[in-house]
Amino acid sequence: MNLYEYQAKQLFGLHGIPIKEGRVARTAAEARDIASSLGGPVVVKAQVHTGGRGKAGGVKLASGSDEAESIAAKILGMDIKGHRVGQVLVDPAVDIDSEFYLACVLDRGARRILIMASGEGGVDIEQVAAETPERITSVHVDPGLGLQSYQARRLAYGVLHALPDARRPAFAAVLRDFQHVVAQLYETCVEEDATLAEINPLVITTDGQMLALDGKVTIDDSALFRQQELASLRDAGVETGAERQAREAGLSYVDLDGSIGCLVNGAGLAMATMDVIKFFGGEPANFLDIGGGAQADKVAEALRIILADARVNSVLINIFGGITRGDEVARGILAALEQLDTDVPFVVRIEGTNAEEGRAILADAAMNTATTLAEGAQLAIRLADERKQGQSQEVVA
């Protein structure tokens, strides 16, 4: 789960990392009120789960509350890379001396949290890593021991020594503050169950203060049971309606652009099913994993979600029974069909536990069946094409 910038910075603040005291607004009038209570120039920043806000015109400086209101009116509702702006952060403007990068990230290969720091702030760190890796200093933290003082020092001096001469005095003056921020960011990462806690940029102001100006935090979804407050921050607005409906039903679903709906048990098999459809020239409409041991009602809910997408012209159901039983799935399909009254054709391929019982149930209902995944995918593609042509003929007629 990704947090918005303002939520990430609130979290940093709670852990003792210096931030500005801005607030979030959902209307231009609110932005005006916040700006006038802060006094002086402010920055109005779109709150969206994507990078490149500045380039898209989603971050603007306002001299006072009048301008803050008019800028907020323009940014609210804006579309940035497919994300609609529903709220803006109004922060006091800051005079920046220099910018840095600091992040705690999960290093999957090392099975540890990696802390990365660089004097190249405010830019894409992956580009820095690719082009000038010597400008990044990093340390792995032993989870049993926690972050050690020497590691924070190593990061601090690593950054210092990689800086051009002209930038060194300003950073040398806040070396201790920087080490404090490193320690507090690692604390944030561990205590909040984050897999990413990034400050970019971390700045030194012209009056020598260290400040987290922008932040990005990703919380581990598997840990939300013990992070109830964070769980409540989930913004349902970033999911499509179908994705939300699926999550609430305990299904794993991702919207795609194609015409062939997919219902599969298991994530790897669901991805492979999409791949097979593409391989034979079709386009999957979604990723959908019903999970292990799904009961008939869950299958029915999954089909309802798939069929609610008007672009879907056929549905490929691919079940390999392990924990999931073929007869349960078959009953779920029939139950859903009774309620849905759809003319979208289905292709069902069931193998594994209780597959024969499942196939028998579906054969009685005159359903299209396939024995292999390749065969099922090709049939689903053909049926989707036929349905599409049939519809366009109706329009012509």
Added chain:
Amino acid sequence: MSIYVDGTTRLLVQGITGREGTFHTGHMVEYGTNVVAGVTPGKGGQRVHGVPVYDTVAEAVAETDANCSLIYVPARFCADAVLESADAGIPLVITITEQVPVHDMIRVTTALQARGTTMIGPNCPGLISPGSAKVGIIPGSICTPGPVGLVSRSGTLTYEVLFALTTRGIGQTTAVGIGGDPVQGTKFIDVLAAFEADPATKAIVMIGEIGGSDEEAAAAYVAEHVGKPVIGFVAGQTAPAGKQMGHAGAIISGGSGTAAGKIAAFENAGISVARHPDEIAELVAERLGAG
């Protein structure tokens, strides 16, 4: 021959009295796995499918000499359960539980290194050495003994491939599900090394998916250290960037972890790459015939 589990495996099931634990213990006993003990705190003295239940792992190990533990406990108790087995001296722990917090697994994998315990999982289907031991949830009926070693990040996609191999009359030494989480106890490289060292394994199937860079690391390892034929597949060629595809670890982030990158790494390492799952068994048959 096989890797990790065989006829000498003395299995302990943590969470044996739960719904999943009981169900799968039944299947494992039926398959012939030597299930010697179960553990559920507060349920000591009961029996599940004839298997004695203990309150603690230490007690169970003292009574039964269990040498492998299988974990079905709920996610929030999972880290504790793994550490309990490790501290009782069990050298191999298989964690089926899914949705375990990443930070728990960071702590646990580090602690296990110091204790010399191997963990497979979490969020995995376990493993099976056909004909001798089934440890986890892979259906026994779709496997048969033979020369192919299989390692995979997926569950049901693994079943699909096992079924296709078995249908063609190609059996398996061991099939290992390493799980779909970002932090895993055992990685592709560990299992590849074990298969390379196992004389009965004549060919290796490796099934990866999007996210992380373990497939790339595995490809480099194959090029350097594996002499046996390797057949690969990577799921998620059509997956969009930035979206988690079911498994916590299956996500393309910042342009890295794509299927295309992994497939290229496989091909550069001389791994035969199947374009879709139905091709895997065909390629295995070809490579075994050629070998």
